[in-house]
Amino acid sequence: MCQLIDLPRDTDATIREVVARSANDPIAVRLAELGFVQGEPVRVVAKGPVGGDPLLVQIGYTRFALRRAEAARVVVQAAAA
Amino acid sequence: MSNDATLAAAPLSIALVGNPNCGKTALFNRLTGSRQKVANYAGVTVERKEGRFLAPSGRPVRVLDLPGAYSLQPTSADEAITRDVCLGRHAVEKTPDLLVCVADATNLRLHLRFVLELMAVGRPMLLALNMSDAAARRGIVIDREKLARELGIPIVSTVAVQRNGVRELVARIDAEPPAPPAPPPANLHAEVRRLLADCVRMPRHTAAIDDALDRLVLHPVWGLAILGVLMFAMFQAVFTGARPFMDGIGSVMQGLGDWLGAILPAGPLRSLVQDGIVAGAGTVITFLPQILLLFLFILVLEESGYLPRAAFLLDRLMVGAGLTGRSFIPLLSSFACAVPGIMATRTISDRRDRLATILVAPLMTCSARLPVYTLLIAAFVAERKVWGVLSLQGLVLFGLYAAGIVSALAVSFGMKLWRHRRGREVEEHALLLELPSYRVPHVYDVAIGLWERAWIFLRRVGTVILSLTVVLWLLSSFPAPPPGFAGPAIDYSFAGRIGHALQHLFAPIGFNWQICVALIPGLAAREVAVSSLATVYALSAPAEEAANQLQPLIAAQWPLATALSLLAWYVYAPQCLSTLAVIRRETNSVRTVAVAAGYLFGLAYLASLITYQIASALA
Numbered sequence: 217m218c219q220l221i222d223l224p225r226d227t228d229a230t231i232r233e234v235v236a237r238s239a240n241d242p243i244a245v246r247l248a249e250l251g252f253v254q255g256e257p258v259r260v261v262a263k264g265p266v267g268g269d270p271l272l273v274q275i276g277y278t279r280f281a282l283r284r285a286e287a288a289r290v291v292v293q294a295a296a297a
Numbered sequence: 298m299s300n301d302a303t304l305a306a307a308p309l310s311i312a313l314v315g316n317p318n319c320g321k322t323a324l325f326n327r328l329t330g331s332r333q334k335v336a337n338y339a340g341v342t343v344e345r346k347e348g349r350f351l352a353p354s355g356r357p358v359r360v361l362d363l364p365g366a367y368s369l370q371p372t373s374a375d376e377a378i379t380r381d382v383c384l385g386r387h388a389v390e391k392t393p394d395l396l397v398c399v400a401d402a403t404n405l406r407l408h409l410r411f412v413l414e415l416m417a418v419g420r421p422m423l424l425a426l427n428m429s430d431a432a433a434r435r436g437i438v439i440d441r442e443k444l445a446r447e448l449g450i451p452i453v454s455t456v457a458v459q460r461n462g463v464r465e466l467v468a469r470i471d472a473e474p475p476a477p478p479a480p481p482p483a484n485l486h487a488e489v490r491r492l493l494a495d496c497v498r499m500p501r502h503t504a505a506i507d508d509a510l511d512r513l514v515l516h517p518v519w520g521l522a523i524l525g526v527l528m529f530a531m532f533q534a535v536f537t538g539a540r541p542f543m544d545g546i547g548s549v550m551q552g553l554g555d556w557l558g559a560i561l562p563a564g565p566l567r568s569l570v571q572d573g574i575v576a577g578a579g580t581v582i583t584f585l586p587q588i589l590l591l592f593l594f595i596l597v598l599e600e601s602g603y604l605p606r607a608a609f610l611l612d613r614l615m616v617g618a619g620l621t622g623r624s625f626i627p628l629l630s631s632f633a634c635a636v637p638g639i640m641a642t643r644t645i646s647d648r649r650d651r652l653a654t655i656l657v658a659p660l661m662t663c664s665a666r667l668p669v670y671t672l673l674i675a676a677f678v679a680e681r682k683v684w685g686v687l688s689l690q691g692l693v694l695f696g697l698y699a700a701g702i703v704s705a706l707a708v709s710f711g712m713k714l715w716r717h718r719r720g721r722e723v724e725e726h727a728l729l730l731e732l733p734s735y736r737v738p739h740v741y742d743v744a745i746g747l748w749e750r751a752w753i754f755l756r757r758v759g760t761v762i763l764s765l766t767v768v769l770w771l772l773s774s775f776p777a778p779p780p781g782f783a784g785p786a787i788d789y790s791f792a793g794r795i796g797h798a799l800q801h802l803f804a805p806i807g808f809n810w811q812i813c814v815a816l817i818p819g820l821a822a823r824e825v826a827v828s829s830l831a832t833v834y835a836l837s838a839p840a841e842e843a844a845n846q847l848q849p850l851i852a853a854q855w856p857l858a859t860a861l862s863l864l865a866w867y868v869y870a871p872q873c874l875s876t877l878a879v880i881r882r883e884t885n886s887v888r889t890v891a892v893a894a895g896y897l898f899g900l901a902y903l904a905s906l907i908t909y910q911i912a913s914a915l916a
Contacts (some may be wrong), residue, residue, distance in 0.1 A: 237725075250729070253486045272511070274503065278404055279732040290681075
C-alpha cells in the first residue's frame with residue numbers, strides 16, 4: 217500500500233481510498249466523482265518536467281493531470297509483480 | 298388533448314448537458330449551425346449559449362448548451378449554473394422540457410456516472426452516445442437496447458462531426474417526450490461498473506495513439522521542445538502571414554477615406570468622417586487578420602486536444618509564479634488581443650487564479666503594440682546583424698516580448714507573496730485537469746469558433762475604439778486655431794493644452810510635448826499613437842506613409858533615451874480602454890479596474906523613468 221505520488225511510472229495499481237484533508241474537502245469529493253473509488257485500476261502515465269509535478273494519472277479510461285498535493289490524498293495498492 | 302397543429306407550433310426547449318470533453322459543443326454546432334446566440338447568464342460571467350433548429354415535423358426547437366460539469370455538486374460558477382438549470386432552480390432560466398445527456402461513447406466509465414446522477418432529478422431525458430464512430434473504431438461494442446432497458450431512458454448514437462451524424466437524435470427529439478426515469482441506486486460508481494459489465498465490451502483502456510503521442514508530447518525534454526517550436530511557428534506565421542491581408546485592408550480603408558474626402562465638402566464633417574470614423578474603424582479592422590490567424594492556431598490546438606498538454610507541462614512553472622497551468626490559454630490569446638484573452642479566463646474555476654490571470658493579461662504583447670514598436674525600432678535600432686545571423690532589430694522586438702512575459706510572471710509572483718503575507722492563502726487551488734483523447738480538428742467547428750471570436754472582437758473592441766476615436770477627434774480638433782496660427786492645429790485644441798500640461802509630469806521620463814499630446818488620442822487604443830504622432834508633427838500624409846515619414850523625423854529629433862523610454866512605456870501602459878472595459882465586465886468590479894490601471898500606469902512610469910535616466914546617463 218502506498219500513496220499515489222509514490223507510485224512509479226507505468227505501474228498498475230488499484231485505488232484503496234481517498235483521504236479527505238479536512239471535514240469538507242471539495243477536492244476529495246471531486247476525486248471520488250471522477251472515479252477515484254476503491255477497486256478502480258489506476259496508473260501514473262507521466263510526470264511533469266519540473267519536480268514531477270503535476271502527475272498524469274490514468275483512472276479507469278480517463279486521464280487526469282493532478283498536482284502532487286491533490287494526488288497525495290489517494291492511497292493505492294500496487295498490483296502484484 | 299391539444300391538436301397537432303398547436304403542438305407543432307409550440308417550441309420545444311431542450312438542454313444539452315454532460316461532462317467536459319464529451320463533444321457537446323460540436324453537437325450543439327451541428328444542431329444549430331450559425332443560428333446561435335452567445336451572451337451571459339444574468340449576474341454571472343458564465344457564457345450562455347442558445348440556438349434554434351427546426352425539427353422535421355416543423356416544430357421549432359430551442360437548444361441551450363449548458364456548461365460542462367462533472368457532477369451536480371458544483372466546484373465552479375459554470376457547474377453551479379448547470380446544476381441550477383437541471384434542477385429547475387435557476388431564478389431566470391426556465392426548466393428545459395427535455396434533457397439531452399451527451400456522453401463520450403469511448404469513455405462511459407466516467408461519463409455514465411453523471412448520467413445516473415441526472416436521472417435522480419426525475420425530468421424527461423434521453424442519452425446521446427457521442428463520438429460513436431471513434432468508439433466503433435476502437436472496437437468498443439455497446440449493447441444499446443440492453444443499456445436503454447437497464448437505464449430506463451432512450452439512447453441514440455451521434456457523430457457530431459459528421460453532417461448526418463445527428464439524424465437519430467433529431468428524430469428522437471421530435472417524437473413523443475420520454476417518461477422521466479426511475480431514480481438510480483445510491484452507489485453510482487458500483488452501478489456504472491455493473492452496467493458496463495452487462496452492456497459494454499471494451500478491448501483497450503485507451504487508444505494506442507493517445508499513449509504514443511503523450512509519451513512524446515509530455516516528455517520532460519521533447520515535450521517542452523515541441524511546445525517551444527509550436528509557439529515559435531505560431532508567432533512567425535502571424536507576423537509574416539498576416540501582413541498581406543493587413544496591407545490589403547489598409548489600402549481599402551485608405552481608398553474609402555479618400556473617396557469620402559472627395560465627395561464631402563471641406564469642413565468639420567469631412568474631418569470627422571475621415572480622421573474620426575474611417576480612421577477609427579479602419580484601425581480595428583486592420584488588426585482582424587492578425588488576430589484571426591492567431592486564433593486559428595489556438596483553436597486548432599484546442600480542438601486537437603493539445604492545449605491541456607501544454608497546461609500540464611507549464612503548470613509547475615505557473616504555480617510558482619502565482620498562476621495556474623490553465624492560465625496558459627488566456628495568456629496565449631492575449632498575444633492577439635487581451636479582450637478575448639481575458640474573457641477566456643472563465644475556464645479557470647479558482648477565483649484567485651482567475652483574478653491573477655486577468656490582472657497580468659494586459660502585459661502580454663498584443664497586436665496593437667506592434668505598430669508602435671515597429672516605428673520606434675525602425676527609427677532607432679540599427680539594421681545590423683548580431684553574430685552574422687540574427688537581426689538586431691528582431692532581437693530587440695523579441696526582447697520586448699520577453700519583457701512582457703517576464704513582467705507578467707514577476708507581477709503574479711508579487712501578488713502571490715502579498716497573499717501569503719496577508720494570510721489569505723488558506724484554501725487550496727486545484728488543477729484536476731482532464732486530458733482528453735487527441736482528435737483531428739474539424740473544419741466546421743474551427744470555423745464557427747473563429748467566427749465567434751471575430752464577432753466578439755469587432756463588436757466589443759470596435760464599439761469602444763470607434764466611439765473613443767470620435768470623442769478624441771473632438772478633443773483634438775476643437776477649438777480650432779485662428780488663421781495665421783503657426784504650428785500644428787492640434788497644438789491649439791483641448792488635447793494640445795492637456796498634452797502641454799502633462800509635459801511637466803512626463804519630463805522626468807523624457808517625453809516631449811509632442812509625445813504627451815499624442816498619448817491623449819492614444820488612450821483609445823495603442824496603435825492610434827502612430828497616427829496621433831503624425832498629426833502632431835503636422836503631417837498630412839495617409840496612415841502607412843505617416844510611419845515612413847515619421848521615422849526619419851523622430852530619428853533626427855528625438856534623443857535615443859526618449860525613444861527607449863517610450864518603448865518601455867508601451868510594454869506596460871494600459872492604453873487600451875477596451876481592455877479596461879472587459880476587465881470591468883468580467884470581474885463585475887470597478888475596484889479591480891482601478892487596481893489594474895493603477896499598477897500598470899505605475900509600472901509604465903517606473904520603467905520609463907529607469908530607462909530614460911540610465912540611457913541619458915550613458916549617452
